[in-house]
Amino acid sequence: MATSQNPNPNPKQKQQVEHRNxxxxxxxxxxxxFGKLVTIDVLMSGVVCRSWRKVAKDEPELWRRIDMRNLAxxxxxxxxxxxxxxxxxxxxxxxxxxxxxxxxxxxxxxxxLLQYLCDRTSVLKSLRxxxxxxIFDEDIVKTVKKQPLLEELQxxxxxxxxxxxxxxxxxxxxxxxxKQFKFxxxxxxxxxxxxxxxxxxxxxxxxxxxxLIRTGVTNRGLTAILExxxxxxxxxxxxxxxxxxxxxxxxxxxxxxxxxxPLDSLDxxxxxxxxxxxxxDEISDDFVLTGDPFFGYDYx
Numbered sequence: 597m598a599t600s601q602n603p604n605p606n607p608k609q610k611q612q613v614e615h616r617n618x619x620x621x622x623x624x625x626x627x628x629x630f631g632k633l634v635t636i637d638v639l640m641s642g643v644v645c646r647s648w649r650k651v652a653k654d655e656p657e658l659w660r661r662i663d664m665r666n667l668a669x670x671x672x673x674x675x676x677x678x679x680x681x682x683x684x685x686x687x688x689x690x691x692x693x694x695x696x697x698x699x700x701x702x703x704x705x706x707x708x709l710l711q712y713l714c715d716r717t718s719v720l721k722s723l724r725x726x727x728x729x730x731i732f733d734e735d736i737v738k739t740v741k742k743q744p745l746l747e748e749l750q751x752x753x754x755x756x757x758x759x760x761x762x763x764x765x766x767x768x769x770x771x772x773x774x775k776q777f778k779f780x781x782x783x784x785x786x787x788x789x790x791x792x793x794x795x796x797x798x799x800x801x802x803x804x805x806x807x808l809i810r811t812g813v814t815n816r817g818l819t820a821i822l823e824x825x826x827x828x829x830x831x832x833x834x835x836x837x838x839x840x841x842x843x844x845x846x847x848x849x850x851x852x853x854x855x856x857x858p859l860d861s862l863d864x865x866x867x868x869x870x871x872x873x874x875x876x877d878e879i880s881d882d883f884v885l886t887g888d889p890f891f892g893y894d895y896x
Contacts, residue, residue: 793817
């Protein structure tokens, strides 16, 4: 009589599972995978093995965009030799080898980081400085003047007041490529102020898209923008409560394809609609990444 097959064979009899050696992945495949990751993940991938580090380190194509937004950080003084967010960003800038086109940071950065950036690339097309409370008017102006190919500029800070130094240029060619401008004061109670609006009207004539969130722009400043930006298609002035959408202003905006009004909801705004931090709560460059995965590694 035939015996039934044992449904639970001895574990030793099980076929061994084939283990993949991820360090042997083809460089082109790694490049494709790394290209889908955000900046911090590409940096972290270099600690896995030498072959991964070589691809992450030696391929400038991976660093055309540096996106250091929305990072989880812990408060506290950086440990000795610990890598700060600014250090990591500098490392990414170095790896771009002058090919960096998009530079996006949030909650950190200062004039020295922007100078470091401009010393190593002049082909930026997109610059986003979100809630960077240690960056001021003159820092923005210096950076913009050194990036003649810039098409998108986004600023989030309560300390940007006028940008009037942009008007001091005898020639405005450096700003002719700017197609998109976004500005958020990051404060719930901005004061009435048309200085930035006048700079937009006088120096950014090629703009197609303008977003002014929680600014102090008035009808006077908005009128100047509409007259100075003949190619404008989209205007977003949500939470700009000094603007009165009377019949004259509505008539001026009628030519635009899209208009978001002062009382429109901020629910779909890509960044948190909240006031800037009090001074004692501001995020500084002493913030370090959770786990500090780079501590002890020679990344250069």
